Amino acid sequence: MGLFRRRTGNTPRLAPELDDAALGRVLRGLTTTSGTGPQDILVARIEQLLRDTGDDWDRRGHRVTVLAGAAPALARRWSRKHPHSADALALHAWADVLAARLTGRLDDPAATLDLCRRAADAAPADPTPWVALLAALCVEGRPSGALTPVWREIAARDPWNREACLTVFDHLSPDRHGSLAARREFLDDLTTVMPERMPPVCLPLAAAVDQYHRELSGHGLGALVAARFWEQPHTAHLLDRVAARWPQPGHLLHAARIADLNLLAYALTKAGRTDQARQVFDATDGLVSAWPWQYEGDPLDRYVHHWRRCA
Numbered sequence: 001m002g003l004f005r006r007r008t009g010n011t012p013r014l015a016p017e018l019d020d021a022a023l024g025r026v027l028r029g030l031t032t033t034s035g036t037g038p039q040d041i042l043v044a045r046i047e048q049l050l051r052d053t054g055d056d057w058d059r060r061g062h063r064v065t066v067l068a069g070a071a072p073a074l075a076r077r078w079s080r081k082h083p084h085s086a087d088a089l090a091l092h093a094w095a096d097v098l099a100a101r102l103t104g105r106l107d108d109p110a111a112t113l114d115l116c117r118r119a120a121d122a123a124p125a126d127p128t129p130w131v132a133l134l135a136a137l138c139v140e141g142r143p144s145g146a147l148t149p150v151w152r153e154i155a156a157r158d159p160w161n162r163e164a165c166l167t168v169f170d171h172l173s174p175d176r177h178g179s180l181a182a183r184r185e186f187l188d189d190l191t192t193v194m195p196e197r198m199p200p201v202c203l204p205l206a207a208a209v210d211q212y213h214r215e216l217s218g219h220g221l222g223a224l225v226a227a228r229f230w231e232q233p234h235t236a237h238l239l240d241r242v243a244a245r246w247p248q249p250g251h252l253l254h255a256a257r258i259a260d261l262n263l264l265a266y267a268l269t270k271a272g273r274t275d276q277a278r279q280v281f282d283a284t285d286g287l288v289s290a291w292p293w294q295y296e297g298d299p300l301d302r303y304v305h306h307w308r309r310c311a
Contacts, residue, residue: 010286012307014300016066018258018287022049023063030071042071043078050087057158058199061128062255065163068094079115086126089119093132100139112136120153127157131164138171147171162199162256165190169203173210183207199254202263205242208235209267209292230271239267243276247283259289262303266292269306278310 072095079092119129172178215226268277293299
C-alpha cells in the first residue's frame with residue numbers, strides 16, 4: 001500500500017500508447033465513439049495525429065501499429081472509402097498483419113501484400129508500409145530471398161527501424177523459421193554497427209529474456225541453468241550496462257522507450273535486483289506494456305505484483 005500512496009495518480013495501467021499522450025487521447029475516442037458521423041471525426045483526428053509525426057518514422061510506425069490494433073474495422077472501412085489515402089492503406093495493411101500474427105496466417109495474402117505495396121506507392125518516403133510487408137511475408141514463412149529486398153527498402157528509409165528489427169528477430173526464432181545460430185548472427189551483425197540509443201536498442205536484452213524463458217521451459221540441465229541465468233557474466237554485464245543508462249532522463253528517446261523500460265524492469269526482477277528494478281519501475285511512471293509481462297499471465301497483474309515487491 002505504501003507504494004500506491006507514494007505514487008498518487010500513477011496507479012499502473014496497461015497503455016498500448018505508452019507515453020504518447022496525443023495517441024492516448026485518440027485511443028480513448030475510439031473506445032467511446034460509435035456511429036458514422038463521429039467516426040468521420042475520429043478519422044480526421046487520426047489523419048492529423050499521423051500528419052503531426054512528419055518524417056519521424058519511429059513515431060509514425062508506433063502510432064500506426066497501435067491504431068491498427070485498436071480499430072481494425074475502422075481501418076478497413078477507411079481504406080475502402082479512400083483507396084488512395086496513404087494513412088488508410090497503411091492502417092488497413094497493419095490491421096491485417098496484426099490479426100495474422102494472432103492466427104498464424106493471413107486471411108487473404110494476395111490482398112494484404114497488395115495493400116502494403118499500394119501504401120508504399122502512396123507515400124514513397126515512408127518505411128511503415130514496407131515494415132508491414134516484411135511482417136506479412138514473415139507470417140507467411142517466406143524464405144530469406146523474399147525478405148531481403150524488402151529489408152533493403154526499409155533500411156534505405158529508416159536504417160534502425162525497431163519494428164523491422166524485432167520482426168526479423170522473431171522470424172529467426174527456432175520455433176518459427178530460423179535457429180539460435182541465425183538469431184545470434186543477426187543480432188551480432190546489427191549491434192556491431194548500430195549507434196547507441198537507436199530504437200532497436202532493446203534487442204540484446206530481448207534476446208536474453210527469450211533465452212531465459214527457453215531454458216526455463218526446458219528440463220534437466222536447461223532448467224538448472226535458468227535458475228542462475230542472470231548471474232552468468234555476459235547477462236550480468238548486459239544488465240549492469242542497461243540498468244545504469246536506460247532509466248536516466250533523456251537517455252531513451254524513441255517511441256517505444258517505455259516498453260523497453262518494462263522489459264528491463266522484468267529482467268531485473270527475474271535477476272533479483274530489487275533496488276535497480278525499483279528505479280526502473282519509477283521510470284515507467286506506471287505505464288505497462290503487455291510484453292514481456294504476458295510471459296507470466298495477465299500483464300497488468302504481473303507488473304503490479306513485481307512493482308509492489310520492489311516497494
